[in-house]
Amino acid sequence: MTTPSTDYLIIGAGSMGLATADWLARHGEASVQLLDAHSPPHEHGAHHGETRLLRQAYGEGSSYVPLARRALRLWKQLEQESGETLFLPTGVVNVGPPEAPFIEQVEASARQHGLALDSLSGDQLARRWPGWSLDTSMHGCFEHDAGVLYVERILACWRARVERSPRIALATGAQVIRLEAGAQGGWVAICADGRRFAAERVLLCAGQHIAPLMAELGVDLPLTRVRKTFAWYACDSRYAQAHFPGFSLTTPSGAIYYGFPDIEGAGFKIGRHDSGQPLEPGETMAAFGKHEDDVSELQQVVDRYFPSIKALRHGAVCQYIRTPDEHFLIDEPLPGLIVAGGFSGHGFKFASALGEALGIWLDQQRRLPELALFGLARFSSLEGSVK
Numbered sequence: 412m413t414t415p416s417t418d419y420l421i422i423g424a425g426s427m428g429l430a431t432a433d434w435l436a437r438h439g440e441a442s443v444q445l446l447d448a449h450s451p452p453h454e455h456g457a458h459h460g461e462t463r464l465l466r467q468a469y470g471e472g473s474s475y476v477p478l479a480r481r482a483l484r485l486w487k488q489l490e491q492e493s494g495e496t497l498f499l500p501t502g503v504v505n506v507g508p509p510e511a512p513f514i515e516q517v518e519a520s521a522r523q524h525g526l527a528l529d530s531l532s533g534d535q536l537a538r539r540w541p542g543w544s545l546d547t548s549m550h551g552c553f554e555h556d557a558g559v560l561y562v563e564r565i566l567a568c569w570r571a572r573v574e575r576s577p578r579i580a581l582a583t584g585a586q587v588i589r590l591e592a593g594a595q596g597g598w599v600a601i602c603a604d605g606r607r608f609a610a611e612r613v614l615l616c617a618g619q620h621i622a623p624l625m626a627e628l629g630v631d632l633p634l635t636r637v638r639k640t641f642a643w644y645a646c647d648s649r650y651a652q653a654h655f656p657g658f659s660l661t662t663p664s665g666a667i668y669y670g671f672p673d674i675e676g677a678g679f680k681i682g683r684h685d686s687g688q689p690l691e692p693g694e695t696m697a698a699f700g701k702h703e704d705d706v707s708e709l710q711q712v713v714d715r716y717f718p719s720i721k722a723l724r725h726g727a728v729c730q731y732i733r734t735p736d737e738h739f740l741i742d743e744p745l746p747g748l749i750v751a752g753g754f755s756g757h758g759f760k761f762a763s764a765l766g767e768a769l770g771i772w773l774d775q776q777r778r779l780p781e782l783a784l785f786g787l788a789r790f791s792s793l794e795g796s797v798k
């Protein structure tokens with residue numbers, strides 16, 4: 412049986428894989444095979460749960476700001492081209508003690524990059540958005556040019572655009588279990604059902620399976636997988652999308668939560684960003700409610716900061732793939748094999764810009780300077796880096 416061959420293989424047609432394929436469908440001439448173990452969008456990775464926050468005044472570091480700016484421009488372009496609503500400009504308020512590192516970094520990022528940010532005391536904040544209950548020790552910074560991305564709608568939109576390209580093919584149900592160097596160069600991906608796909612260059616963006624696939628090639632990546640929960644609550648009109656922004660909330664104990672207004676009647680949504688239960692690659696995630704803290708962890712913060720929120724409607728689980736420093740891992744550890752992973756629970760907002768950057772890297776073999784922050788060399792002093 413001959414192995415079908417294309418210029419590029421993209422393993423993992425999720426957020427980053429489809430974003431890259433969408434860029435390649437619009438630029439260049441290359442043939443591309445996309446492989447996914449499931450049929451995206453789906454609930455087995457990191458891209459479900461309806462919504463994702465987009466912030467530009469970045470609490471995780473000011474180096475992300477140019478990428479966030481580019482991403483927002485590309486989201487608006489995608490929205491215009493598709494005619495669909497993909498971004499809801501609710502603004503985002505970051506709330507916490509003024510000395511919390513995340514809050515300080517949001518303000519520093521805004522200052523360095525000239526982003527508009529309203530600084531508010533706890534009581535000013537609660538007056539502006541009466542759904543909050545905050546004391547005077549808390550502080551808020553509101554970013555106008557921020558909001559909510561409809562994550563699954565975006566993946567469906569990319570998939571439809573990609574499937575219209577005669578140069579790009581998507582194979583679903585294609586779980587890659589091994590990568591091998593090709594006899595004449597390039598790479599061959601072998602799937603659980605025996606299918607094989609060859610290409611000159613590969614983008615491996617398969618979430619939880621990046622680390623095990625690379626370990627078999629002698630490259631140990633410091634990626635861990637954690638189970639995360641989030642939930643939707645019944646609420647009154649104070650929390651409706653027209654009146655309430657997206658938010659992050661750093662509590663005085665340092666826990667970080669994030670949340671969304673009630674969008675299209677779905678309810679007020681909240682999740683916790685730090686912590687989570689460690690999982691092995693391939694391990695099934697227990698459903699929401701199966702872990703003893705699932706409900707109480709969210710309920711206590713709802714009761715404290717949003718006392719007029721009503722009953723829990725339903726919850727869900729999703730996964731983060733984390734790096735030790737929670738910055739992304741994007742590099743080419745072996746020639747012609749680019750990895751993009753470790754998005755550590757904050758990658759989706761950048762997917763439009765990362766799809767462009769990864770497309771350029773695959774197609775023109777040029778790494779954009781914005782990706783320098785995410786190289787593997789920063790882990791070289793850690794155990795578990797490239798052998």
Ligand SMILES: Cc1cc2nc3c(=O)[nH]c(=O)nc-3n(C[C@H](O)[C@H](O)[C@H](O)COP(=O)(O)OP(=O)(O)OC[C@H]3O[C@@H](n4cnc5c(N)ncnc54)[C@H](O)[C@@H]3O)c2cc1C
Nearest residue numbers: 423425426427448456457464587617729754757758759760
């Ligand atoms: C609860 C939650 C809340 C979040 N909130 C935000 C937010 O507010 N803002 C933000 O910017 N980001 C947020 N994120 C993070 C963001 O969603 C992720 O960083 C992003 O979706 C990761 O993209 P990805 O392409 O790496 O993974 P995915 O989108 O999961 O794609 C990986 C794909 O690889 C496929 N795959 C896996 N293994 C294989 C294999 N062996 N062979 C073939 N295919 C395979 C999977 O089926 C999947 O389709 C959140 C994440 C979660 C879980």
